[in-house]
Amino acid sequence: MKLDRRSALLGAGAAVAAGLAAGATRAQTPLRVRKGVGELTAASDDVVAFGEAVRLMKRRRDGLSWDRQVRIHHVDAQHGNGLFLPWHRLQLLHLERIVAHLTGHESFAMPYWDWQEHRFLPDWVTDRDSPLFERERARGVDELDFAAARWAESPYTARLASDDFETFCGKLPEGQGMVEGYGHNHIHALIGGAMRHPRTSARDPMFWLHHSNVDRVWATWHGLRGKDLYPEDWRSLTVTGFVDTDGEPAGDLPVARALETRALGYGYDRLYPFPVFNVPEAGPPGATRRVPLGGRSWTVRADAAPGAGRMSLTLPEEAVARMRDADDTLMIEAVGAVAYAREAALEDRSLEIRLGSGERERSLGSSPTFVHIPEAGGHAHRGPYVLPFRFGEEVLNLLAAGDGPATVSVAAEDLLPEAGRPEPQGAWIELKLTLTETRWA
Numbered sequence: 001m002k003l004d005r006r007s008a009l010l011g012a013g014a015a016v017a018a019g020l021a022a023g024a025t026r027a028q029t030p031l032r033v034r035k036g037v038g039e040l041t042a043a044s045d046d047v048v049a050f051g052e053a054v055r056l057m058k059r060r061r062d063g064l065s066w067d068r069q070v071r072i073h074h075v076d077a078q079h080g081n082g083l084f085l086p087w088h089r090l091q092l093l094h095l096e097r098i099v100a101h102l103t104g105h106e107s108f109a110m111p112y113w114d115w116q117e118h119r120f121l122p123d124w125v126t127d128r129d130s131p132l133f134e135r136e137r138a139r140g141v142d143e144l145d146f147a148a149a150r151w152a153e154s155p156y157t158a159r160l161a162s163d164d165f166e167t168f169c170g171k172l173p174e175g176q177g178m179v180e181g182y183g184h185n186h187i188h189a190l191i192g193g194a195m196r197h198p199r200t201s202a203r204d205p206m207f208w209l210h211h212s213n214v215d216r217v218w219a220t221w222h223g224l225r226g227k228d229l230y231p232e233d234w235r236s237l238t239v240t241g242f243v244d245t246d247g248e249p250a251g252d253l254p255v256a257r258a259l260e261t262r263a264l265g266y267g268y269d270r271l272y273p274f275p276v277f278n279v280p281e282a283g284p285p286g287a288t289r290r291v292p293l294g295g296r297s298w299t300v301r302a303d304a305a306p307g308a309g310r311m312s313l314t315l316p317e318e319a320v321a322r323m324r325d326a327d328d329t330l331m332i333e334a335v336g337a338v339a340y341a342r343e344a345a346l347e348d349r350s351l352e353i354r355l356g357s358g359e360r361e362r363s364l365g366s367s368p369t370f371v372h373i374p375e376a377g378g379h380a381h382r383g384p385y386v387l388p389f390r391f392g393e394e395v396l397n398l399l400a401a402g403d404g405p406a407t408v409s410v411a412a413e414d415l416l417p418e419a420g421r422p423e424p425q426g427a428w429i430e431l432k433l434t435l436t437e438t439r440w441a
Helices: 005-009 045-059 066-076 084-103 146-153 165-169 178-191 205-224 317-324 393-400
Strands: 032-034 266-268 290-303 311-314 330-340 349-357 360-368 385-391 406-414 426-440
Touching (some): 045 066, 084 178, 084 205, 146 178, 178 205, 178 360, 290 311, 290 330, 311 426, 317 426, 330 349, 330 406
Parallel strands (some): 032 266
Antiparallel strands (some): 290 426, 330 385, 330 426
16 A cells, blocks of 8 residues: 655545535445454554554644544534434544545545454554554553453443334434443443543544444444334434545535445445344243233333432332242333433443342443533533433342332442542433233244
């Protein structure tokens, strides 16, 4: 691969086709293929091109500068709602095209870092002489086993073959999807440093490798479930804030044209491994599925007291009694959310959601906060910070071992306790619990 540094510094080089500017999308030929970091080395074309572009962009002070990409994410990014996935797909796409433009490597495709498959950071981002090195990462991160660290924090994440649109992608105007709250957020916190906050996270080259994998997770769910699930009012929305290969604003871009990766000119060498987020049901010998016979739902909600960062609600007594008496024919579907005021006091926290019964507790999810504080001129985030949670039959053993009330609680654990900060303000916690009687067939 040949990189013309002089032309790149002058802002010249081979231009790639502008796909989304002015509302148009068109595929580039040939299809650019994003590869996993485990298939690449420091000498691989895409790694060399990415590093060279980062070096060049950090020297610029115009619309193609690295600082501009960091600020775009700080001011305009969508977090904690149903626009999280399309907004980040389009920022990554525009950066990918800028890299190709500046380096002349027209087939450049952003590598993806799958923290489950490639458990450690690639050595070509931890090498201090690499332009992809970021000095502000967390201490010890170069040796961290991310798969072990991530699963130690929370057992919950997205379900690629069964999540509906809002559960997977998020809600509007505010409400994270599972892929954001329980996949994306954890990795930002574990890498640490600049990655901890939206205002700085795009500065770390790992941001782009991580979001390439988040996008790959979406592409996998899209192929399995998404094509028929996108609401029409969501498809009609636009997102904004990006710059094109000339460093000029790309304008408002339609969400509906950001759903198919091939139409945007790229694909993945392989999609997300199907079994990772899905556990097959177990039942009597020869049984393969549970047939619903009927059921009942309860919805409960509790508002936080003024000044309180901890919230809890009590499950309905009738529902708890039935679960304590359950066998493997009872199906449990509990879907809830917790909300906190969107404020600086919520930064560097971990929302710890637990089910308690008697003297015992079980985690229902743990998610480091990734709080986008609105800035004047930004385009989003005026409501509370909302995190989903859920549980199913895995709570039966806990409930059967206790008596008395069963409660769901949330606390905002301080990840920087030495700072002595006051608690963030809780808003509310809610839960819809559905119990369905079934038979095995």
